[in-house]
């Protein structure tokens with residue numbers, strides 16, 4: 001894994017807005033060193049729930065693997081993303097998941113966005129769903145390690161995958177976030 005693509009996923013921020021991970025318990029995803037990690041800058045993005053567009057949401061944390069001192073890290077930095085964030089995308093995982101649920105119910109992407117009053121342009125959602133379609137085989141093979149695909153009446157591979165996601169993480173509220181947290185990789189890699 002090169003330093004550019006190295007990243008980790010953590011759970012949602014707690015009440016104190018602190019991200020729930022301890023650097024001491026993590027290894028560098030680039031060089032594997034332990035106890036070399038330091039918090040760097042926080043990653044922020046627009047809060048899609050704030051319709052005035054002024055809200056800022058912490059998307060994650062940059063972390064630096066220190067190459068100073070005796071422990072000898074690699075000097076690279078990487079990102080730890082919150083599970084509900086889709087790295088490199090403005091739409092959050094829960095929003096994508098809501099749209100996918102609507103599609104599973106038989107609606108169109110356009111109808112889903114209008115019905116949900118999504119705070120994103122329709123083209124953005126189209127783009128995201130297209131990206132997701134391009135990655136279905138990787139997603140499904142990962143999911144198959146966790147749970148066999150459920151019997152499905154759907155003929156669209158996208159919708160079959162949505163069902164597979166839901167079956168793989170039945171207790172969660174958002175299967176896209178659960179997927180990222182469980183596999184420690186972005187859904188739309």
Ligand SMILES: [Zn+2]
Pocket residue numbers: 028029030031032033036065073074075076
């Ligand atoms: Zn390192």
